[in-house]
Amino acid sequence: MSGIELDGFEELESILQDMTLTETDEKKAMKAGIDVIYNAVESNTPVGESGDMKRKIKEKVSKDDLSLITGQxxxxxxxxxxxxxxxxxxxxxVGFFERSVNSSQDEALEVLAKGLLKQG
Incomplete structure (x- = not known):
């Protein structure tokens, strides 16, 4: 009986197993991506009389109820x-926050993707 023999699956399996990411790796990558958006928002936020709005901007990376890493x-x-x-x-x-997020989201996704691929 004739058959087909395929080589290389052991290597592929090894590569795939090495690509697993830890929660810490995911949080680091998300932090780097959210930093891009944070910087854009901070630079476009109106200062106002007290400067509170600019001073009180925060960023947060956490794990949500569905075990997904989120950045805010x-x-x-x-x-x-x-x-x-x-x-x-x-x-x-009007719209300063939305414009800031929209203008930086592509770069943030790029930074996030690079961070995740570098870890893997």
């Missing part, structure tokens, strides 16, 4: 929503 940029000042969405009296900073 958190605007800590209570009035951030008024600046982001505007009021009946003020509209000149």
């Amino acid at each position: 940029v958190i605007m800590g000042a209570w009035y951030t929503g008024f600046e982001e969405f505007g009021t009946s009296q003020q509209k000149h900073h």
Whole structure:
């Protein structure tokens, strides 16, 4: 009886097993990616009279309920929503957060991908 013999599966299995990422590796990669967005948001945040909005920007990398690693940029000042969405009296900073995230998301994903591939 004739058959087909395939070589190289042992090497492929070894490569795939070496690609496993630890939670720490994933968090490091996410932190590097979220840093890009954090920096863009920080540089585009209006300073205002007190400077609280810029000072209270935080970033957070954590594991959620579904065991996924997530990254967040958190605007800590209570009035951030008024600046982001505007009021009946003020509209000149509308969308600063969204624009910052949109302008930096491609670079952040690139940094995240490189971090994950480098670890693997």
